[in-house]
Amino acid sequence: MLLTSPLESFTIGHTIVISRGLLDVLPDEGALAMTLAHELSHIALGTHRHPVRFQ
Amino acid sequence: MNLQAGVWLPAYVFIEESNLKSAGPLLPGLHFKAQTRLWSYDPEPLKHEGEFAEIQIDTVTDQTTQPRKPARSKRSACGSAQPKTTLSITCRSWTDRALGDVDKILQTVVNNLIITNNLQIIPDVRCECF
Numbered sequence: 001m002l003l004t005s006p007l008e009s010f011t012i013g014h015t016i017v018i019s020r021g022l023l024d025v026l027p028d029e030g031a032l033a034m035t036l037a038h039e040l041s042h043i044a045l046g047t048h049r050h051p052v053r054f055q
Numbered sequence: 056m057n058l059q060a061g062v063w064l065p066a067y068v069f070i071e072e073s074n075l076k077s078a079g080p081l082l083p084g085l086h087f088k089a090q091t092r093l094w095s096y097d098p099e100p101l102k103h104e105g106e107f108a109e110i111q112i113d114t115v116t117d118q119t120t121q122p123r124k125p126a127r128s129k130r131s132a133c134g135s136a137q138p139k140t141t142l143s144i145t146c147r148s149w150t151d152r153a154l155g156d157v158d159k160i161l162q163t164v165v166n167n168l169i170i171t172n173n174l175q176i177i178p179d180v181r182c183e184c185f
Contacts, residue, residue, distance in 0.1 A: 013062050016165060016182040023157065023184060029164075036161065036182065037168050044174055 009035055011042045157184045 007025060009018040016039040026032050070089040161182040169176065 012064065014176065014178055014180050016161075016180060018161065018182070018184055020157070020184050032161075033164055033168065036164050040165060040168055040174075040180065043176060043180055 009039055011039050014043055016040065016043070158182065 006019050007022040009016070009022055011017070016036060018035065018039070022035070023032070026035065068089070161184060165180055165182045168174075169180065
Protein backbone atom coordinates (compact mmCIF):
# COMPACT_ATOMS: atom_id res chain seq x y z
CA MET A 1 0.00 0.00 0.00
CA LEU A 2 1.32 3.42 -0.89
CA LEU A 3 0.65 6.09 1.67
CA THR A 4 0.53 9.06 -0.61
CA SER A 5 -1.25 11.47 1.67
CA PRO A 6 1.07 13.61 3.80
CA LEU A 7 0.90 13.26 7.54
CA GLU A 8 1.10 16.85 8.50
CA SER A 9 -0.40 19.54 10.66
CA PHE A 10 0.43 23.20 10.96
CA THR A 11 -1.06 26.58 11.75
CA ILE A 12 -1.55 29.62 9.57
CA GLY A 13 -2.51 32.63 11.60
CA HIS A 14 -5.42 31.42 13.71
CA THR A 15 -6.25 28.50 11.48
CA ILE A 16 -5.16 24.96 12.24
CA VAL A 17 -4.63 22.80 9.19
CA ILE A 18 -4.43 19.05 9.45
CA SER A 19 -4.04 16.56 6.65
CA ARG A 20 -6.60 13.88 6.03
CA GLY A 21 -3.79 11.37 5.88
CA LEU A 22 -2.86 12.20 9.44
CA LEU A 23 -6.48 11.87 10.54
CA ASP A 24 -6.62 8.40 9.05
CA VAL A 25 -3.66 7.12 11.03
CA LEU A 26 -4.53 8.63 14.38
CA PRO A 27 -5.55 5.73 16.61
CA ASP A 28 -8.24 7.38 18.70
CA GLU A 29 -9.92 10.60 19.76
CA GLY A 30 -7.27 11.30 22.35
CA ALA A 31 -4.56 11.34 19.73
CA LEU A 32 -6.59 13.73 17.64
CA ALA A 33 -7.13 16.01 20.63
CA MET A 34 -3.41 15.89 21.40
CA THR A 35 -2.49 16.86 17.86
CA LEU A 36 -4.95 19.75 17.81
CA ALA A 37 -3.86 20.85 21.28
CA HIS A 38 -0.26 20.94 20.06
CA GLU A 39 -1.21 23.21 17.18
CA LEU A 40 -3.46 25.26 19.42
CA SER A 41 -0.53 25.86 21.72
CA HIS A 42 1.37 27.42 18.82
CA ILE A 43 -1.47 29.87 18.32
CA ALA A 44 -1.81 30.59 22.03
CA LEU A 45 1.94 31.11 22.41
CA GLY A 46 2.40 32.92 19.14
CA THR A 47 4.80 30.42 17.55
CA HIS A 48 3.60 29.56 14.08
CA ARG A 49 6.71 28.38 12.33
CA HIS A 50 6.98 24.76 13.29
CA PRO A 51 4.97 22.53 10.99
CA VAL A 52 4.78 18.94 12.14
CA ARG A 53 5.40 16.19 9.63
CA PHE A 54 5.32 12.48 10.24
CA GLN A 55 7.05 9.93 8.04
CA MET B 56 1.14 33.42 -1.55
CA ASN B 57 1.29 36.50 0.59
CA LEU B 58 -2.31 37.42 1.39
CA GLN B 59 -1.49 40.32 3.62
CA ALA B 60 1.27 41.40 5.93
CA GLY B 61 2.29 38.39 7.98
CA VAL B 62 -0.32 36.08 6.47
CA TRP B 63 0.77 33.47 3.94
CA LEU B 64 -1.54 30.96 2.32
CA PRO B 65 -0.62 27.81 0.45
CA ALA B 66 -1.22 28.25 -3.25
CA TYR B 67 -1.37 25.67 -5.99
CA VAL B 68 -0.37 26.79 -9.46
CA PHE B 69 -0.91 24.54 -12.47
CA ILE B 70 0.25 25.48 -15.97
CA GLU B 71 -0.12 23.31 -19.04
CA GLU B 72 1.07 24.19 -22.49
CA SER B 73 0.95 22.19 -25.69
CA ASN B 74 4.02 21.55 -27.76
CA LEU B 75 4.99 24.68 -29.64
CA LYS B 76 6.52 22.62 -32.44
CA SER B 77 3.18 21.06 -33.32
CA ALA B 78 1.49 24.42 -33.60
CA GLY B 79 0.70 25.52 -37.15
CA PRO B 80 0.32 28.97 -38.66
CA LEU B 81 -1.19 31.44 -36.26
CA LEU B 82 -0.76 28.80 -33.60
CA PRO B 83 -4.06 26.95 -34.09
CA GLY B 84 -2.86 23.93 -32.22
CA LEU B 85 -1.42 25.77 -29.30
CA HIS B 86 -3.27 25.33 -26.09
CA PHE B 87 -2.38 27.00 -22.90
CA LYS B 88 -4.19 26.81 -19.65
CA ALA B 89 -3.27 27.84 -16.17
CA GLN B 90 -4.99 27.68 -12.88
CA THR B 91 -4.17 29.12 -9.51
CA ARG B 92 -5.93 27.80 -6.48
CA LEU B 93 -5.78 29.57 -3.18
CA TRP B 94 -6.32 27.41 -0.19
CA SER B 95 -9.40 28.37 1.80
CA TYR B 96 -9.99 31.54 -0.15
CA ASP B 97 -13.32 32.92 0.94
CA PRO B 98 -14.06 36.43 -0.27
CA GLU B 99 -17.44 36.54 1.43
CA PRO B 100 -17.80 37.35 5.10
CA LEU B 101 -17.60 34.32 7.35
CA LYS B 102 -20.96 32.70 7.91
CA HIS B 103 -20.41 30.43 10.83
CA GLU B 104 -23.42 31.31 12.93
CA GLY B 105 -24.40 27.67 13.12
CA GLU B 106 -21.25 26.52 14.80
CA PHE B 107 -22.25 28.11 18.08
CA ALA B 108 -25.21 25.76 18.30
CA GLU B 109 -23.03 22.72 17.68
CA ILE B 110 -20.47 23.20 20.41
CA GLN B 111 -20.16 20.27 22.74
CA ILE B 112 -18.75 20.87 26.18
CA ASP B 113 -17.07 18.04 28.04
CA THR B 114 -18.09 18.31 31.68
CA VAL B 115 -17.04 21.92 31.94
CA THR B 116 -19.01 24.91 33.07
CA ASP B 117 -18.08 28.46 32.33
CA GLN B 118 -16.98 29.91 35.66
CA THR B 119 -15.34 33.07 34.45
CA THR B 120 -16.16 36.22 36.35
CA GLN B 121 -15.02 38.52 33.61
CA PRO B 122 -17.56 40.43 31.55
CA ARG B 123 -18.70 38.23 28.77
CA LYS B 124 -17.64 38.99 25.27
CA PRO B 125 -20.17 38.79 22.47
CA ALA B 126 -18.90 35.45 21.17
CA ARG B 127 -18.93 33.85 24.60
CA SER B 128 -22.39 35.20 25.36
CA LYS B 129 -23.63 33.81 22.12
CA ARG B 130 -22.22 30.41 22.95
CA SER B 131 -24.03 30.45 26.24
CA ALA B 132 -27.27 31.50 24.67
CA CYS B 133 -27.29 29.04 21.80
CA GLY B 134 -24.99 26.21 22.74
CA SER B 135 -25.98 23.24 24.79
CA ALA B 136 -24.26 23.15 28.16
CA GLN B 137 -25.23 19.54 28.73
CA PRO B 138 -22.05 17.60 29.40
CA LYS B 139 -21.13 14.95 26.91
CA THR B 140 -18.47 12.46 27.74
CA THR B 141 -17.60 11.46 24.22
CA LEU B 142 -17.25 13.31 20.99
CA SER B 143 -19.39 12.36 18.08
CA ILE B 144 -16.58 10.58 16.29
CA THR B 145 -17.83 7.13 15.53
CA CYS B 146 -16.26 6.40 12.17
CA ARG B 147 -12.62 5.38 12.26
CA SER B 148 -12.03 6.00 8.60
CA TRP B 149 -12.12 9.70 7.89
CA THR B 150 -12.07 9.11 4.17
CA ASP B 151 -15.68 7.97 4.40
CA ARG B 152 -16.76 11.35 5.64
CA ALA B 153 -17.48 14.45 3.64
CA LEU B 154 -14.90 17.16 4.07
CA GLY B 155 -17.42 19.51 5.66
CA ASP B 156 -18.31 16.95 8.31
CA VAL B 157 -14.65 16.43 9.15
CA ASP B 158 -14.10 20.15 9.51
CA LYS B 159 -17.07 20.41 11.86
CA ILE B 160 -15.74 17.65 14.08
CA LEU B 161 -12.28 19.19 14.14
CA GLN B 162 -13.79 22.56 14.96
CA THR B 163 -15.73 21.00 17.82
CA VAL B 164 -12.60 19.42 19.27
CA VAL B 165 -10.71 22.71 19.01
CA ASN B 166 -13.57 24.62 20.64
CA ASN B 167 -13.65 22.11 23.48
CA LEU B 168 -9.91 22.50 23.98
CA ILE B 169 -10.23 26.27 24.07
CA ILE B 170 -13.10 26.22 26.54
CA THR B 171 -11.67 23.58 28.86
CA ASN B 172 -8.35 25.42 29.04
CA ASN B 173 -10.03 28.80 29.44
CA LEU B 174 -8.13 30.28 26.53
CA GLN B 175 -8.98 33.72 25.27
CA ILE B 176 -7.89 33.77 21.64
CA ILE B 177 -9.09 36.52 19.36
CA PRO B 178 -9.96 36.10 16.56
CA ASP B 179 -11.47 32.67 16.91
CA VAL B 180 -9.42 29.66 15.95
CA ARG B 181 -10.54 27.71 12.92
CA CYS B 182 -9.59 24.21 11.96
CA GLU B 183 -9.64 22.68 8.52
CA CYS B 184 -8.61 19.48 6.86
CA PHE B 185 -6.90 19.21 3.49
